[in-house]
Amino acid sequence: MQQRNNYTEIEHFLADESFQLWVCFKDDQQDWEEWTLENSNRAKLVEEARLWLLAMKVPNTNLSTEDVQYALEATWEKIERAEENKNGTSRPIIKLWRNNWFSGVAAVLILSLLSGWLYNHYIAPENSVLTYNELINENEEGLVEQTNNSDKPQIITLSDGSSVLLQPNSKLSYPKIFVGNERKVYLSGEGFFEISKNPKKPFFVFANEIVTKVVGTSFRIKAYANQPNVEVVVRTGKVKVRSNQLIANSKDELIVLLPNQALRFVRQNLTFNKITDITQDESLSHSASNIEQLGFEFTDIPVAQIFKTIEQAYLVKIDFPQAKLKDCYLTTSLSDQPLPEKLKIICKSLGNNTSYEMNGNQIIIISDGCN
Template sequence: MDHKAFRQLLKRYLDNSCTDDERNVIDQWYELLDNETIDLNDREMGEVESRLWNKLQSASKEKAIMVPLKRRAFPWKYAAAACLLGLVLTSGILWFRSNAKTPAAGGTLVAAKVTAGFMEQANTGTTPKDVQLEDGSTVTMYPGSKLAFPKHFAAAKREVYLEGEAFFKVSKNPNRPFFVYNNNIVTQVLGTSFDIRGKNGQVEVAVKTGRVAVYENKEQLKLNEVQQKSNGVIITPNQKVTYYQEERHFVTSIVDQPVPVPKETKKEEAHFVYNETPLYKVLNDLEDTYELEIVLENDKIRNCQFTGDLTGQNLFNKLEGICLIFNATYEIKGTKILLKTAKECP
């Protein structure tokens, strides 16, 4: 994201026209300032804006921004956003990029590939449509979607071009990675199942099984060498990434409804029935089942005993049951779950 996109996002935040995800991003950015006071003069506010921008850039290079699912109210942030936006607008600094205008979405790519001899499938109906590719991969195309693909994949890689939304179940072949080109991003996998959806200038990729790399299309956006090195994220089962096309940034999080991840070696189905079981073992079962990391804020209660039946409940209901026993709460921090508990066992 550049300064111009940063300013636009602040304005939407003030106008209350941003999405929930964008609002969460703003909240987290201000947390980078370590909750500093807003009672500042113009010069001090300018320094705060500079520090925020520098920390944001540094954080984006190190890892994907983690966005809490449960947003707390920070009224002072509206005042801070207003001050920062005013400074940005009156500073006289103009930021431009040569590729500010987003190239046409996947439709242009699909049309170009069909003209070049690729095959095309379109779902003009009202129900999902399955398409079988030559390598055994299956694409479930949602209504209104188009897909361009070669009759025979290349020896070194498999490439398809998507306009719209689809669910992919990719056959495994480590020697021939699978690429999906959609709008300005590329999704790369070795063998997995994942979902691609788009709306309101956003593209969302959610993983069901395997690992997926999602990054900007360097040819389409003409990325320089530095941009390519810090481009994209890797997500695993029950994780998703949202790409904001206008701002050109990625936000990782947990899918809305995590499901148990199928194992290659079939195990006995977990029943989640516990009788005076240490808490850490209960959490380990959840991590193994959903392949998500659960962080215990207070390690002193890891051996506290839990008794209960969590069978048949989704992940979040299981967590609510645990929280009820331990007088705890949980928060989604990016792709991790933070369990905030009492200081002692109940």
């Protein structure tokens, strides 16, 4: 990677595959960010190359090299004109496409690497479904938005007792109190849902292109705006999934998922792929979190060990009076309950005025000991 120290033109960066991965997919295995910050002059050139890369608007079709060159050169000229208007001075346009090698090779390379990314960001099909921002703007309930900008999952407890383990770089919008005969939340990113059972009030998760309907179950939805697929993975219970487009067309086609099944919505062609055994899908198997793998069936188990299992599953911290509970053992099933319900069951089983307080990812157990 020392060759990048000799980069003096924007096309040098655009032809570097690791640079493309860093800008478009935040894959910084070559430490581009650190390298950029080492030199202010270098940083300016890197920023120009980054903006140029992000500004490209090339459809995901079988275009010829000439078409690609024309589209990209037109975009670059727009950027230059905007700079001239902004600064009131002209600046030389870098003749990026006068280099035959670059126009013939780099354009094709960039197109192949970025076609999926550009499709998601800029050229969603005309018949595409509503996005997260459009969905919440249409909602009239007065939503609360929770954004996880940290590097760890965050627990969100909803008014009905349901809980959501929200992953980093994700956001969830939900009403303070569920009213009416439906419960609706909106997700962009990834979250693990444990839904409080209420057959009279079904629960809907709107995650960009798809809608997941449940009554009471646990499942994971992965719906990042900049990724090619949306996934729903069921741990317990049953869910029904359909696309927003189907709802808009008043169709009632639903795909039913049972435990250990999944659905992958492919954005490029708006298709659903049902996976009947997630263990046979390498991507899904590797992405399973602790909460999806740990068991919550306890038979005569020390309460301290139960708390430890919950800590590992939800990545929370539980403080409890260890001395008072050291001889307490429980037999209970906590497999299909949201986190607040799990804690209520444990506290009720312990008795003796046992209760809990929850503040974000911090849980405090108050108890005088077990019966």
